[in-house]
Amino acid sequence: MASCVLRKVANPQIFRYLSKNAASINVVKRQTRKIHSTPFVLQKYFTEKHEWVDVPEGSTQGTVGITDYAQDKLGEVVYVQLPEKGDSLEADGEAGVLESVKAASDIYSPVTGEVTDVNQAVADNPKAINDSPYEDGWLFKLTLSSPSELENLMNEESYEEYLKTCD
Known part of the structure; x- marks a missing residue:
């Protein structure tokens, strides 16, 4: 029935083209589905000192930074001292220092672990x-x-609720 409606509405040449090439169109769709990948889910956690850690679900690898609230309160960051690869950090222990035009602030590790990478781009350009x-x-x-x-x-x-008590 759909082909009858399509014949009446569509240009006959387009209908013939679609009829002949329907099989190749389905192949393209199948190939697209095969290469589609599902991104892994990150779970972001926050501290009362305004650090965050992103951990992929089911993983033991985390990425650490400071929150938007913290960077806003610090002002323009002009210097960053980061831990070194291989350093062992304790939860709530000092991990580095941020200096801004307003003040200096310690960076604390949200969790215990061993540093596997540092963001050298941030060390070179703290404004990031x-x-x-x-x-x-x-x-x-x-x-x-x-x-x-x-x-x-x-x-x-929970962190958004906590921020309401900070100012």
């Missing part, structure tokens, strides 16, 4: 923290020693 604290402005990555420590941190909704 102000411009993109959750994406380009991340500070370091680490392997969590005790993933259960994440239960002691706030999720995004």
Whole structure:
């Protein structure tokens, strides 16, 4: 029935083309489905000191940075001292220093773990923290020693509620 309606509405040449090439159109659709991948889900956790850690679901790898609230309160960040690869960090322990035009502030690790990577781009251009604290402005990555420590941190909704008490 659909082909009868299509014949009446569509140009006859277009209808013939579609009829002849329907099989190849289906192949393209199948190929597209095969290469589609599902992105892994990140879970962001927050501290009362305004650090965050993103951990892919089921993983022990985390990415750490400061929150938008923290970068806003600091002002323009002009210097960053980051931990080094291989450093062991304790939850709530010092991990580095941020200096801004207003003040200096310690960076604390949200969780215990070993540093696996540092964001050298942020060390070279500290303003990236102000411009993109959750994406380009991340500070370091680490392997969590005790993933259960994440239960002691706030999720995004809890952190938003916590921010209402900060000012």
